[in-house]
Amino acid sequence: MSRDVRLLTTPFDPATEIAAFGAAHRGFGGLCSFIGAVRLDGDVEALELLHYEAMTLPGMEALADEALARFGVAGLLIIHRAGIMHPGDPIVLVAAAGRHRREAIEAVDFAMDHLKSDSWFWKRELRGVHWTWIEPRAQDHSDLSRWG
């Protein structure tokens, strides 16, 4: 069972990470991944994700442990950016490898729902010269409630 959890303040390349994760889990049948990137969304020029040293990475590690235990996958990768990003930039990559596709897909789904609404990140968006704090979305909480 492998766990790789990283909080990065510099850009990363999701496809390169998926290739490495796949190579490390050759022989398992399934690899599911999700890449979340900054949307091209009207006049949003940048977004900034802030984290809290004492809690954000430990929380991501605990989430990975929970997903590994709950879905029985062989490997789980979580990479999350902090700092300032621009449209198209990758924010998050979650990947899970397992013998069967259901467990890999569900582990990724579960981890993404929790990263989006239950991890210690605060987001603000830049439009023109104004930074605006983003409030939690109701959708994120209903996604989370799926997991009981």
Next chain:
Amino acid sequence: MSRDVRLLTTPFDPATEIAAFGAAHRGFGGLCSFIGAVRLDGDVEALELLHYEAMTLPGMEALADEALARFGVAGLLIIHRAGIMHPGDPIVLVAAAGRHRREAIEAVDFAMDHLKSDSWFWKRELRGVHWTWIEPRAQDHSDLSRWG
């Protein structure tokens, strides 16, 4: 809306395909992918997937159209191997890009369930010098029934 459906008789590199698909869909927030590979499974030395020219690729294209319409994703990629493969070799890649993660994850989940149990492929495994035809799995049919 983009649709890319390929039936290949030669190897492909999933991470390279994911990178290209991601580049073609920059600015959408989410990209989910699933890579299915030949499992390292006891004494299975190779597997062969047979297809039927007149039906297999057309069926995959119809499946892609259905997933695009049903989940409202912006792009869908399906690459499926035919021919002889060995443990670790990629068999299938499905990727979906969309504005929201739920739709991308569900489109991939849906397409994989249908590719596994409702597409025109026949599989046999080589153990020692014997090729054995693989029968459909009950699990695949119950996965399929989730989609109503």
Next chain:
Amino acid sequence: MAVRLVFLGKLADLAGVGEREVSAPLDWAGLLAALPGPLGEAARQDRTRIAVNGALLADKTTLQAGEGDEVALLPPVSGG
């Protein structure tokens, strides 16, 4: 010799070949007459489907194939 039969998956093993030609026209009774022994039994099984020129028949006993048609015998799929 003008209807092409295509045997998929393990039906090709039973047939000993992947394809064969039979006389047109061909209906369901004609197909069964052209398929001896285990191949005919397999064709009769509910889970064996029939397609004409790539189009699946809802009821294979309605088979009607003519000159130049391709008739495929499809055992259950076993996925990717």
Next chain:
Amino acid sequence: MAVRLVFLGKLADLAGVGEREVSAPLDWAGLLAALPGPLGEAARQDRTRIAVNGALLADKTTLQAGEGDEVALLPPVSGG
């Protein structure tokens, strides 16, 4: 000057700084006394959580921080 307060997200904007030091020991009443105006109001809101040295308090009114402790004020998260 021995308890460090850390303001996360928009609370850092309200505070005008990301961190501040206050005297130890610090309990809930002491924290509110140290946070004037809108910052104190924000701290009182149910959705603002408090953590001591990275551990979330189930009930923030039980806050007890001493010399060298780090007290974080956490507004609702807004995801990745």
